[in-house]
Amino acid sequence: MNNKKVSSLKESYETTINIAGKNANLVKRSFLYFILAYVFQGLAFALFFPLLNNIFTSEFSIKKSLFWLGAICILSLVSFFFRWLGSGFQYSKDIVQITHDLRIKLGEKIKTMPLQNLYKYRTGELNSILAQNVDESILHMGIVSGMFFEVLIVPIVIILATFFIDPSMALALLIAIPFAIPVYYWSRKKTKWDKTEGIKAHAKLEADTIEYIQGLPILRAVNQVGENAQNLQKSITNLREVQKKGVFASTLPMIIMNTLIEFLFLFVLVLGTIYITNEEFSIGALIALLIILGRLSEPLANFLAVTGVLDIMEASFKHIRKLLDVKEFFIKEQKQKPKKFNINFENVDFAYEGNTKNSLESLNLKIKDNSLTAIVGPSGSGKTTITKLIMRYDDPQKGLIKIGDVDIRSMKQTTLMSYISVVFQDVYLFDDTILNNIRMGKPKASDEEVLAASKAAFCHEFVSRLPHGYETKVGEIGGSLSGGERQRISIARAILKDAPIVILDEPTSALDTESEVAVQNALDELIKDKTVIVIAHRLSTIAHADNILVAEDGHIKEHGTHQELFNKKDKYYAMFQAQQRVKEWDVKSSIK
Structure with a gap:
């Protein structure tokens, strides 16, 4: 002492x-x-x-x-x-x-x-x-x-x-x-x-x-x-x-x-x-x-x-x-802005601080511009880590991450995030009005632009029923709204931002059927003409993806369309079949 x-x-x-x-x-x-x-x-x-x-x-x-x-x-x-x-x-x-x-x-x-x-x-x-x-x-x-x-x-x-x-x-x-x-x-x-x-x-x-x-x-x-x-x-x-x-x-x-x-x-x-x-x-x-x-x-x-x-x-x-004293990100010499929004990982190694094992190892992947890419795999496979590194959560210990052939380390954090909209599974709303929570996607947006984004995200109907409409305060972390309502507000915010890259962290996994349909319709509006990355747990929701990446132990084990991976009858096929058996078990349990 x-x-x-x-x-x-x-x-x-x-x-x-x-x-x-x-x-x-x-x-x-x-x-x-x-x-x-x-x-x-x-x-x-x-x-x-x-x-x-x-x-x-x-x-x-x-x-x-x-x-x-x-x-x-x-x-x-x-x-x-x-x-x-x-x-x-x-x-x-x-x-x-x-x-x-x-x-x-x-x-x-x-x-x-x-x-x-x-x-x-x-x-x-x-x-x-x-x-x-x-x-x-x-x-x-x-x-x-x-x-x-x-x-x-x-x-x-x-x-x-x-x-x-x-x-x-x-x-x-x-x-x-x-x-x-x-x-x-x-x-x-x-x-x-x-x-x-x-x-x-x-x-x-x-x-x-x-x-x-x-x-x-x-x-x-x-x-x-x-x-x-x-x-x-x-x-x-x-x-x-x-x-x-x-x-x-x-x-x-x-x-x-x-x-x-x-x-x-x-x-x-x-x-x-x-x-x-x-x-x-x-x-x-x-x-x-x-x-x-x-x-x-x-x-x-x-x-x-x-x-x-x-x-x-x-x-x-x-x-x-x-x-x-925490060191900020090193910004390399500024280059021209990306003309396209394809995303490439080139031989990327990444380990979280304090971990000796890499979460991603020698990872190479290409996500095409204006496409829908789904990432699937068990917990700890590296799905979320991939999306975090795209947003520059931290820099990889080895390798490059590029957007439109431009190293993301050449961009300021504010510039990088201006290209990306994110809809998380767990939505965070601020203790403010619905209007201001949506407007965060584009702070200088007019009320008309906010309203248009709200309608595109299928928010307008439930907001109109609230006592104060768009001036209703949502409470801390959006506690006064249901999960589906919070998700639609976050999607409206992303629609208003109109970023060319959209990252979706399984936004419908915790919703009831009615809310899921409403949120899915809102997502369809959000992802039009965008480079979209979806972290998926329910494989049935990403069957229409242009490319599906199967992650395991920090590697991409398989990639292709749903039908191509299904025909391979390997890891993706086994995961899909396992989920189908769970569904059948749920149905039989409910009949009993």
Whole structure:
């Protein structure tokens, strides 16, 4: 627990500048203002020595007292002015802009990073980075930085100034430093563990909470909503244990530091009294010293808590930096746009990260322009991987993928995806109106164009029956609509996009007969004059395909039309016959 390396103040400063990015100069300026403010404040406190020495001396001079009092007031006003300038960073739009810029930067990274890297993160973890971690990384740049500079600079300035006034009192003030430094490092080690593990525990709890809420219908069905929701229960327990250790780790050093300050106060009082008895020190100097110690005791006591904010910042920014450091896709030299939309895989090898076995191996295939190609095969055969690589989910470790004889690595991701429409088996709709969900296919489309796409996808009839028509909100993930209705909206979106390549991930497999007919009619409109790729599970639905690819263990074992493959009586034939036997079994079961 205590093996965490404590970052130096220099490293913390460098991290702060990295977080600020293009606004680094604003942060530096704010820090400079705070430093100047507390230098002048320290000098003002140091002048209490000559002021009170003059007041308690037998040769009291009103003129000298007014001079020192005036000097203290002027230094205090200058300190206030610079502190006001430094604090302006917190209350102006600058710190908000840094927060905004960092979130925009993270958002751009999420939009462009390879999906394989993105899928390593759970939704709750990304939420935690974008919300909690960003705020925690920038928290210290405002008022907290002022508090930090106060407890760091004011004592240093006072001690240095006191050396010129009375070296013996300066030495008395220095007596606590050899004790305070090990307490400080001990505390930082403990709080660094606490902050790092606490952020991890919060992120995991957020991810498990989202997963639990999204899966609640299933959990209710299997009666696992309470104590048996194991993952969520473990996350809650883990956070509790981390917080318990963190409270103990941060409280004990703070108690010791407070005790040390009290000891210093008593030590100075006793030492000063002895000096006064021996006529080596004045009452005024002792009173001034005790006033200064009293003023500094609270911020010094809070020093460990303030420096703990640096650990929060660094632990949060570590998660942000890890996301920002993900390498984006390499874009080769731009070439001309494809004139046709045939798709070729040339000797492609691909393995998912962490897997030693290739999901695709030495894969060669040709998908003709303006044709319907179906990909069939058992689970894990590479069907979905083929479509993912066409959309550049990630780059293959070997080989080329081309659209219209143009390497897809020569295209920007936005350009590549402008050529492709996808209808997934599991449809995702945003918690917005039906109109806006369809319009996502072409954001600048008019209402008339959206309506035409809706009618082509056979959506218009059921949408018209809804209380607010196209202005009806679909709920989170489209939860207020049936599966068939969600599928037709996603097809309307694809029709509106009008991309030359269409990828269908068995969009009718989970639908009832009536919905399947409606969706199939919508698909017929979508795939007209397109290069279409269908991932098929029910072979009867792709008998009319121009080409059927039979995938197995990352290879294409067979290809041809339905009749050609059927006549071969090999893998495709065996799969077709097996599905027919299942159908017959279902019919006989229903008769019984």
